[in-house]
Amino acid sequence: MTRSLLPPLLFLALASLLAMAVSVAVGSVALSPLEVLSVFFGNAEPLQQTLVLELRLPRTLSAFATGGLLAVAGALMQVLLRNPLADPYVLGLSGGAAVGALLAMLAGLGGLLVSGSAFAGALLSTLMVFGLAHGTGSWTPSRLLLTGVVVAAGWGAVITLMLAISPARELPGMLYWLMGDVSYARTPWPGLLFLLAVCLLIVPLGRSLNVLARGPLQAAALGISVRPMEWLIYVLASLLTATAVTMAGSIGFVGLVVPHMLRLVLGNDQRLILPACALAGGTLLVLADTLARIVIAPEQLPVGVITALLGVPTFLYLLYRSR
Amino acid sequence: MNQREQVMAGIFWAMAFSLLLVWTPSVLAQVCAKDDRDRTVCLDQPATRIAALSPGATELVWAAGAGEQVVAVVDYSDYPPAAKAVPKVGSHTRLDMERLLQLQPDLVIAWVTGNPAEQVQMLKDLGLPVFSIEPRSFEAVSDTIERLATLAGTETDGFVEADRFRRGIAELREQYASAEPVPVFYQVWDEPLMTVNNEHLIGEMIQLCGGDNIFGELDRLVPRISTEAVVTGNPEAILAGGMGEENRHWLTRWEAFPELKATKKDNLFFIPPSLVQRPTPRMLEGTRLFCEKLEVARGRRD
Numbered sequence: 169m170t171r172s173l174l175p176p177l178l179f180l181a182l183a184s185l186l187a188m189a190v191s192v193a194v195g196s197v198a199l200s201p202l203e204v205l206s207v208f209f210g211n212a213e214p215l216q217q218t219l220v221l222e223l224r225l226p227r228t229l230s231a232f233a234t235g236g237l238l239a240v241a242g243a244l245m246q247v248l249l250r251n252p253l254a255d256p257y258v259l260g261l262s263g264g265a266a267v268g269a270l271l272a273m274l275a276g277l278g279g280l281l282v283s284g285s286a287f288a289g290a291l292l293s294t295l296m297v298f299g300l301a302h303g304t305g306s307w308t309p310s311r312l313l314l315t316g317v318v319v320a321a322g323w324g325a326v327i328t329l330m331l332a333i334s335p336a337r338e339l340p341g342m343l344y345w346l347m348g349d350v351s352y353a354r355t356p357w358p359g360l361l362f363l364l365a366v367c368l369l370i371v372p373l374g375r376s377l378n379v380l381a382r383g384p385l386q387a388a389a390l391g392i393s394v395r396p397m398e399w400l401i402y403v404l405a406s407l408l409t410a411t412a413v414t415m416a417g418s419i420g421f422v423g424l425v426v427p428h429m430l431r432l433v434l435g436n437d438q439r440l441i442l443p444a445c446a447l448a449g450g451t452l453l454v455l456a457d458t459l460a461r462i463v464i465a466p467e468q469l470p471v472g473v474i475t476a477l478l479g480v481p482t483f484l485y486l487l488y489r490s491r
Numbered sequence: 492m493n494q495r496e497q498v499m500a501g502i503f504w505a506m507a508f509s510l511l512l513v514w515t516p517s518v519l520a521q522v523c524a525k526d527d528r529d530r531t532v533c534l535d536q537p538a539t540r541i542a543a544l545s546p547g548a549t550e551l552v553w554a555a556g557a558g559e560q561v562v563a564v565v566d567y568s569d570y571p572p573a574a575k576a577v578p579k580v581g582s583h584t585r586l587d588m589e590r591l592l593q594l595q596p597d598l599v600i601a602w603v604t605g606n607p608a609e610q611v612q613m614l615k616d617l618g619l620p621v622f623s624i625e626p627r628s629f630e631a632v633s634d635t636i637e638r639l640a641t642l643a644g645t646e647t648d649g650f651v652e653a654d655r656f657r658r659g660i661a662e663l664r665e666q667y668a669s670a671e672p673v674p675v676f677y678q679v680w681d682e683p684l685m686t687v688n689n690e691h692l693i694g695e696m697i698q699l700c701g702g703d704n705i706f707g708e709l710d711r712l713v714p715r716i717s718t719e720a721v722v723t724g725n726p727e728a729i730l731a732g733g734m735g736e737e738n739r740h741w742l743t744r745w746e747a748f749p750e751l752k753a754t755k756k757d758n759l760f761f762i763p764p765s766l767v768q769r770p771t772p773r774m775l776e777g778t779r780l781f782c783e784k785l786e787v788a789r790g791r792r793d
Contacts, residue, residue, distance in 0.1 A: 197589040215592065222617060223588050336713040337604040337625075344584065344607050351585070352609040466580050466587035467566070 173440050180447035184232065187451045191228040191458040192220060196465030231350045231457040231471075232450035233359030234416045235426075239449025240366060241408035242423030243430075243441055247381045248401045249309045255424035256409040259316025262418035263323025264293025265410060269345050270330050273338055282345070283354070283414045290410035293319060298402065309384075312402070347470050348417030350457045359415050366404060367443050374439030377401075381436065421475045422449050425483050432486040452479065524638040526623045527603050534620055537644025538598035542591060544611075545583045545602035548624060549574050550771035551632075552600060554656075555639035556648025563594045570765065570773070586610050592617070598642060600624060626770040627692060629699075633657040636772070652772060659775040663699060663782055670701030673785045676726035676753070677704065679768075681733075681741045683715050692770055700782035702728070722748055728788040729753040730781065732764030756791045760784040 193204050197219060206212040207220040241256035249258070256262070268289020272282040301315040331342060344352070353359075370377075376397060379387045384394045409423070426449045430441055456474035463469060523533040542563035543549040549568040552561055558573060566582040568574045578594060581587035583605050591599075596619065601611045603625035615621050622642060626632045633653040640649020675697050679685045687693045689707035697704045705724035706714055721729075731741045742759040745751060753759060762784070766777030 195589045196587050197593045215595065218592055218617060219589055223592070332715075333711075336711065340584065340604055341608060349585075351588070352607065354609070461587075461589075466590045468581050468585035468587055470585075 173437075176434055176440065177443055177447070180444055180451070184447045184451040184454070187454040187458075188228050188232060191231070191454050192224045194458060194462055195219065195224055196462055226356055227350055227353070227457065228454055229356035229360060230353035230415060231453045233356050233363055234350060234353070234412045234419060234450075235422050235453025236363045236446040236450035237359055237408045237412035237415075238419065238423035238453075239426035239445035240363065240370075240442055241405045241412065242449075243427035243438075243445045244370075244401050244405040244408070245423075246427055247377055247438065248398060248405065249313050250381065250383070251309075251313060252428065253424075254313070255420075256405065256412070257418060257420070257423070258313070258320065259297050259406075260293050260320030260323050261290050261406055261409045262413050263320050263327065264296075265290040265413040266346055266418065267323055267326050267330070268292070270327065270334075270342050273341055273345070274330070274334055280354075287410050287414045290406065290413055293323065294403070294406040294410070298399075309398075345417050348413075348419040348472060350416050350419075350453070350471055351468070352417060353415045356415075359411050362408070362411050363446055366408060367446050370404070370442050371439055373397075373400075374437070374442065377438035377442075378436075381438065419453070419475065420472055421479055422453055425479045426452060429479075429483055429486055432490050522642055522644065524622065524641050526621075526638075527625045527635075528623045530623070532620050532622045532642070534598065534642060538596075538620075538642055540594070540596045540598070541643065542580065542594065542596035542599045543568065544580075544586065544600060545605050546570070547626075547769045547771055548600040548602060549577075550769060550773070551624070551626075551635055552639055552643070554649070554652050554772045555636045555643060556645035556652065557639065557643035560643055560645075562596055563591055570771075588613065598622060600639070628695060629660045629692070629774070630657070632770050632772065632774065635770075656772045656775050660699070660778065663775075663778055667699060667701040667782055667785075670785075671789055672701055672703040673788050674705050674725070674727045674752075675702035675785065676706070676721055676724060676729045678729065678731035678741060679713060681731075681744075684718060684721070685713055685715050687713055692774070693767055696767065696774070696778050696781055699778060700785045702781075702785050718744075721745075722751060725752050727752045727756065728758040728760065728785060730760045730762050730784060732762060732768055753788075756788065758784075758788040758791065760787075 193201055199216060199219065203212060203216055204220055207216055238256050245254040245256060245258060246252060265286040266289070269282050269286040272285035277285070297312065297316045297319050301312040331339065334342065376392050379390050379392055380394065380397060388394050427441065427445050430444050430448055434440055434444060452475060453471065456478055457471050459474045460469040460471045520536040521533060522537050523531055525531050539560050540562045541552055541557060541560045543552050543561055544565055546565065546568045549561065549564045550570050552558065553571050553574065558571065561574070561577050563580045564574055564577045565579060578590070580591040580594070583602060584607065586606070588610065599614055599619050599621045601621050601623045603623045611621060611623070624635050626635045633656050636649055636653040636656070640646050677686055677693055677697060679687055686706045688709045688711065689698065689704055691712050694704055694707055705726050706716060729742065729745055733741050742761060745754050745759055748754055762777065762780055766773050766780060
């Protein structure tokens with residue numbers, strides 16, 4: 169079993185390293201590979217040093233972390249809700265985060281406080297959906313899904329209202345935040361460490377997740393304590409998404425499509441899919457962000473455009489081939 | 492004090508004095524100015540490589556007499572024409588940080604609400620002096636030009652230009668101080684229909700020309716309004732910007748309302764947006780045009 173798990177993961181790890189290398193090597197200022205290498209050996213000019221170490225490397229790592237977090241969160245949500253349309257944002261988490269961030273901006277706060285407020289908003293939304301879906305006892309994934317979708321619609325309305333009534337000079341900042349972009353990430357480390365921790369935690373649970381994905385009855389019959397398991401998935405997916413949204417705003421598409429792509433290629437074994445999602449999601453976003461930086465430089469594209477342009481044909485091809 | 496001590500003291504003072512000589516120029520050359528975020532920005536010597544991160548900032552730096560020192564601009568920096576030849580570093584909403592750093596600016600002029608806060612913060616973290624501006628009144632335009640001139644060491648040209656603008660506006664203000672009020676609707680945007688309130692710089696322009704902004708009391712700086720509200724307000728003159736310089740079609744929609752006073756008197760005026768919508772010295776020309784249009788409206792009264 170382990171033998172069949174390892175090769176795809178190794179391949180994906182290699183691909184992600186390659187993507188990161190490309191991302192660090194290219195940019196709107198042309199540096200030769202030799203110059204980039206010399207930066208890492210500490211004998212480059214200060215400008216090259218800054219370009220690679222202060223701009224490209226942190227941004228590459230942030231893109232990887234964000235993509236990985238979103239893809240794993242999406243895969244978990246799809247297992248939890250047993251719905252192929254589920255993505256990390258389906259339960260209203262990004263809406264809660266956005267409202268938190270916009271409120272902080274309206275209050276005139278900046279920087280770290282906006283991120284903190286976004287994180288708090290995401291958690292508040294999670295708790296709200298959790299509490300409401302729990303209701304008076306009977307709890308099902310479809311009830312969770314409905315609660316989440318309605319709460320998300322509510323957040324959407326609040327966001328539109330805030331945009332409509334907030335002073336014009338706050339608007340640009342708010343719109344940037346809502347669009348989501350890796351260039352706004354401050355530091356990649358919390359996201360990367362959290363992604364690693366969750367992957368290490370979740371892989372041993374892979375067998376239980378596999379059973380759960382087939383349905384709660386089978387899972388219960390096979391001795392899985394379904395309820396705690398489902399809550400664990402919910403909380404983990406929420407934390408992953410909240411971390412990603414706090415880092416780079418709500419970047420769409422990665423969380424929905426990467427898990428599906430991997431399932432089409434690798435089959436639906438969660439022990440493999442979850443770590444593979446972390447690697448493939450990260451790789452996709454790193455590549456997309458690299459293209460966003462250089463395609464029409466010095467113009468910079470929103471990364472969401474590129475993720476969709478890269479992802480849609482790939483996904484459609486895989487889907488077409490699989491029939 | 493014996494002779495040796497005297498010599499030592501002499502050497503000491505000579506060294507101290509020469510140190511002072513070395514130090515003095517840079518101390519004297521240091522320039523400081525307070526930006527619109529209330530941060531004082533100091534440079535050891537006047538800036539020689541300036542990056543202007545908004546089209547408005549580019550115009551203001553040129554107005555300050557420091558156009559020669561500009562090494563980086565953003566999209567739509569189309570005035571003065573010389574600005575078009577300066578390397579671009581993306582748009583004001585998405586900066587190409589690599590190109591910006593490559594141009595090695597020693598002063599970055601940011602736009603308080605127009606540039607992404609994270610990217611501006613990153614420039615500060617990388618040790619670049621960032622001067623954030625956002626003029627919101629006529630006086631602030633002059634004041635900003637003076638502060639930019641101070642930082643660029645071009646006070647001679649900059650202060651003259653700032654003063655020209657200040658005096659020009661003061662003259663217009665005096666000329667129209669007792670003019671008959673004209674109810675005005677200023678159309679910033681067509682779809683959705685948007686205008687400005689009295690707090691806005693264009694609102695200030697309307698008041699200066701003896702106009703009475705029919706939406707001046709609204710709370711939002713740039714309120715979104717309905718066609719009905721305009722018809723109810725029944726302005727005597729409608730002035731519109733537009734997307735391009737020769738684009739008048741925004742005004743034709745009002746011809747459908749013949750009972751509107753502005754339509755009846757044919758007081759539908761086009762004002763080139765570049766002359767009024769950027770807080771730069773070109774506003775003097777825009778304000779003059781604005782006042783002239785209102786004067787035309789006054790002349791068409793029965």
